[in-house]
Structures are given as C-alpha cells and as structure tokens.
Amino acid sequence: MDKVQEPFFLPAPGVLNMVFGKPTRAMTHEELHARMKQFPKVDLHRHLEGCISPETLLYIAKTFGGALPSYELDQLKPLIQAPHDTPGFYNFLEKFKVFRGFYPNREAIEHVAHTAVKEAAEDNVKYLELRYSPSHFAGGGKFPERDVTEWIHQAIQRAAAEFDIIVTPILTISRDYGLELAAATVDLAIELPTGYFYGLDIAGNEIQNSARPFADLFARAKDAGLNLTIHAGEARGAYNVREAVSEFNADRIGHGVRAIEDPEVMELLKEKDVMLEVCLTSNVHTGIVPAVKNHPIQKLIENGVAVSLNTDDPAISDICLSDEYVLAVTELGFSDADLKALNLSALKHSFAPDREALIREIGGCWNHF
Ligand SMILES: [Zn+2]
Known part of the structure; x- marks a missing residue:
C-alpha cells in the first residue's frame, strides 16, 4: 500500500485581511x-x-548562429540563470x-518571441x-529597431492566435542605454x-540611473495614449x-515593494489606485527580500x-508563473479565492486597449475556482 503523504500545507486563516474563501485542502507539492x-493566470x-x-x-545558436560563451548546457546555465548565483541586484542584471x-538574425528573434508566448x-x-x-534585440544597431519591432510584433500575434492567449505588448526603454536612444x-x-504597444516601461539599473531624465519621454508617451509603468522601489526605496x-504619473509600478517602508507612499498608491507588479522569486534573486x-x-x-503576481524574467529565475502561485500558497498562505481576487484586480489594472471587453472575455475563467 502506498504510504500516506503528509499534508504539504495548511494556510493559516486570516493571514490576509482579504479572506475570500476557505484554504484549499491539504495537498502534496505535486498536486x-x-x-x-490548471489555475488560469x-x-x-x-x-x-x-x-x-x-x-x-542553445537551440537558437545551433540553428540560426550567434556566439555564446559556452555551448554546454551545464556551463551556460550559471551564466544566465540567477538561482546559480548569490542573490543581488547587480548579479541579477549580469545575467x-x-x-x-x-x-x-530575424528568425532567431522571431523564435524568441514565439517561444515566450x-x-x-x-x-x-x-x-x-x-x-x-x-x-x-537590435544589438547595437545590427538591425533597425523598426524592423525588430515588426518581427517581434508579428511573432507575438502568430503565437497568440496559435496558442489561445491574449497578449498585450509593452515597450521597454532602459535607463542604461541613455536618453537619446530611449527618445528614438x-x-x-x-x-x-x-x-504595437499599449504601454511604456522603464527598466535597468535603478541605483545608478535615475528615471528623472526620462520625465519628458514619459509625458510624451502618455500624451500619445500609452499607459505607463515604471520600475521603482525595487533596488531603491519608497x-x-x-x-x-x-511626478511621472505612472499607472503601475514594476515591483515597488519598498513602498512598504513609507506609509504615506502606500497611501498615495491606494489613493491613486496604482498597482504594484509584484514578482516574488525575482525579489529574492535581486536580494530585495531574503x-x-x-x-x-x-x-x-x-x-x-493593489498588487498582482507576476514572473519578471521566468527563464533567468528558472520559474514559471505556476511556481510563483505555489509559493504564494505555501509560503504566504494565499487561498484560491485570494489568487482569484489578484487576477481579477490585475485585469482591471491591465493595459489592454479595451479592459471591459477583456474582463468580459476571460473574467469568467475563475468562476469554478
Ligand atoms: Zn522587471
């Protein structure tokens, strides 16, 4: 007879002040x-x-070319994956x-976008x-950015139709490549x-490069109808x-978890209904939380x-979103109802061109959870 496995978790009721439902019954990790x-996300x-x-x-390098420091999987992994390294913001960016x-080439870039979706x-x-x-992806001018955008856009659309997923693209500019390139x-x-894009994001090294020089760009993007999300309160404080x-009228904040350090900042987020895009494992890998x-x-x-649960860089962190949900349940005591509430709130804060239509289309996914 099979040995009866010990219950893996029993979330403590009342851990959150939003208690929406009963804790899920005890399950094994695999279950x-x-x-x-299975949970829609x-x-x-x-x-x-x-x-x-x-x-x-490796597949891209072998099929389409491209130089890598190693062609051995075991040697490549520590170079590009965070779990192999000491946690830290710089170590993470190094990956x-x-x-x-x-x-x-074009095929390699299309393959990346198609595979991600x-x-x-x-x-x-x-x-x-x-x-x-x-x-x-343009690789320092090797390809025109307009072409790169077109290739990625088409690959995303193709994959979204093929795999039945709704994808909204957001443009990222980096604090690290300078204002001139970001403006272009x-x-x-x-x-x-x-x-092509429904939002603008600024990423990169928050410690060394302030977002301030990009303020005019944020304003220009907002005037043109793009939503704005800013990486902030991750490596630096509230x-x-x-x-x-x-000052920059961000609609959402990438991470933003250090808002916890200042009650006034949390009040501001609440008042303006600005959602924090939380990424649990990424915050561990960047050393923001132990x-x-x-x-x-x-x-x-x-x-x-308002918060949502996200991946940030699934391949760098060697995770998928389901892994993050497992952690939310086992480490933080989230129930199915909590997760459902986070997803519905994420839809409400999405950058989809027609939010109401999106909610009508997939908002019912969680009805039987
Ligand atoms: Zn990010």
Missing part, C-alpha cells in the same frame, strides 16, 4: 503544482529578454550580458503583458499604428515609488495597495 498550473510583468531558457538559447548582441500559454497564462526593448525608441512607438506616481516568506506582499494588501 498543488498541478492545480496551480494573468501576468502583467514579464520581460521578453528574460524569457529565453538555456535550452532555447542579461550573454544576450546582448547575441541575436544573429507559447510557454506562457502552456503554463495556462490567459492574459500576458509582454514587455520588450527593441534596442536590446519612444518616437518609433508613437509613430507605429495602434496595436522615494522612487513616490516620484514615479506623483526569502519569499519575508515578502511584504501581504502587508501591502492589508494597507489597501
């Missing part, structure tokens, strides 16, 4: 993972640059080095906001017909979250701040 995979914060697994990278200037759909992500920097990319996004909301169980997400919710 819980299977259930979280929304991801508002995922970088295309961080979606390329070591296996995909993107191998990808810069790598992409050899396919893998999200396979994880039962129903709605994905996929952000990318055309400058990253934003101008390109504004010139493009509707459908001040950057306040600045992003009060472990998922120490994550302030529950306290943010208790303070009335």
